[in-house]
Amino acid sequence: MPPPTLNFITSNANKLSEVQTILNGIVPLSSQALEITEIQGTIEHVSRDKCRRAADIVGGPVLTEDTCLCFGALGGLPGPYIKWFLAAIGHEGLNNLLLAYEDKSAQAVCTFAYCEGPGCEPIIFEGRTTGKIVPARGPANFGWDPIFEYEGETYAEMDKAKKNSISHRGKALEKLKVWLESRM
Ligand SMILES: O=c1[nH]c(=O)c2ncn([C@@H]3O[C@H](COP(=O)(O)OP(=O)(O)OP(=O)(O)O)[C@@H](O)[C@H]3O)c2[nH]1
Ligand SMILES: [Mg+2]
Numbered sequence: 001m002p003p004p005t006l007n008f009i010t011s012n013a014n015k016l017s018e019v020q021t022i023l024n025g026i027v028p029l030s031s032q033a034l035e036i037t038e039i040q041g042t043i044e045h046v047s048r049d050k051c052r053r054a055a056d057i058v059g060g061p062v063l064t065e066d067t068c069l070c071f072g073a074l075g076g077l078p079g080p081y082i083k084w085f086l087a088a089i090g091h092e093g094l095n096n097l098l099l100a101y102e103d104k105s106a107q108a109v110c111t112f113a114y115c116e117g118p119g120c121e122p123i124i125f126e127g128r129t130t131g132k133i134v135p136a137r138g139p140a141n142f143g144w145d146p147i148f149e150y151e152g153e154t155y156a157e158m159d160k161a162k163k164n165s166i167s168h169r170g171k172a173l174e175k176l177k178v179w180l181e182s183r184m
Contacts, residue, residue, distance in 0.1 A: 003027050003180050006114075008063045009054040011035040014142040015065060015169070022164050022173045027180060036064065038080070043068050043111055044124060046080045051113030051122040061116050063176075067168070068109040069144055071133065073101035079109075082144065091136040091147045104132040108148060108155075110168035112176050125179065127171025131155075 005028040010016055016031055023029055034057060039049045047066045054062040069082040074097065078085040085094060098104050108129045113122040129150060136146035138156025145155035145163075155163050164170045 003184060004061070005030050006063045007032065007058065007061060008065070009034050009036065009058065010065060015067070018160075018164060018167075018169055019065070019173065021160065022170055023177075026177060032058065034058075038066070041080075043080060043109055043126075047111040047113045047124060048122045051115045055115040055120065055122075056118045059118060061114070063112060063114050064122075065110060065112045065169075065172075068107075068111075069148070070107045070109060071098060072105035072107070073098055073103040086144055091140075091144065094144065094147060095133060095135055098133055104134070106131055106133050106148060108168040110172040112172050114176070114179075123179070125172045125175040127168045127173070127175065129166060129168045129171065 008016065008019055008029055008031045010031065011033050020029060034054065036050050036053050036057070038046055043066070047064070050066055051062060051064040054064045066080060068079045070076040070079045108131065110127045112125040115122040131148050131150040133147055134149045134154065137154045138146045140146050140156065142156070148155045150166060155167065
């Protein structure tokens with residue numbers, strides 16, 4: 001039996017493109033560009049709530065994703081609020097947040113959530129990649145890619161296939177794939 005089509009709900013074209021590439025030929029994907037309200041809370045709370053809201057809006061099965069960038073020196077912040085920090089202070093401002101600290105480590109955390117429909121409990125698939133925050137290098141096509149360095153290269157400097165093979169998103173999708181295969 002072929003796997004069911006996943007309906008990925010995201011307002012972010014770059015996320016969608018990476019997910020399409022990684023799942024290409026493995027899982028059929030549809031998508032809707034909806035902006036879902038995001039609450040404050042832990043990574044898991046935010047992700048579960050976002051997915052439940054998406055399932056309520058769509059009225060059926062949905063896949064959602066929430067990405068966090070967690071600075072070691074700041075106890076995990078900005079975490080789920082990275083989108084608003086990036087918009088407000090940019091790459092340089094994010095670097096400046098760590099000026100007072102020797103520890104420049106950061107974890108990129110990707111949490112996919114799958115919900116069967118309204119009233120169902122989402123299932124969570126998380127991937128983490130540890131790197132460090134550096135002054136921007138590489139093309140500024142996607143969010144904070146130019147300031148997240150992993151083994152000497154920023155995400156923005158890597159070719160896409162390499163990023164997908166070591167990224168927070170790639171790791172989370174590996175777990176999703178294993179789960180999907182276990183259901184077939
Ligand atoms: O450089 C990056 N490399 C990545 O791999 C990556 N993944 C997400 N992001 C950014 O981090 C914030 C997450 O917020 P977020 O999860 O709420 O996403 P979003 O609001 O853009 O879309 P969505 O919530 O509708 O799915 C947003 O600013 C995204 O642009 C990334 N930046
Ligand atoms: Mg969002």
